[in-house]
Amino acid sequence: MSAVPSLKNEINSVSRFLDWCKYKNVFYNNLYLEEYDWVIKMPLIPQDKNNRDKIKFKKFDLTSYVYLLSY
DSSP, X not given: OOSSOOOOOXXXXXXXXXXXXXXXXXXXXXXXXXXXXXXXXXXXXXXXXGGTTOOEEEEOOTTTSEEEEEO
């Protein structure tokens, strides 16, 4: 018997891609969590000092942004 519960061998699939918001003129580096259909959006270049580390968690929506590149 173990004091620490065993971990399941689950593989969560994560994709990375770049996109551009045409309304705010901001490029984003994204991590797409396929199992949950959520995206973690991180700006590539901060727009101003107040929003420097603004990370967004959004439900995936292909129509909101211009898809540029998957890597």
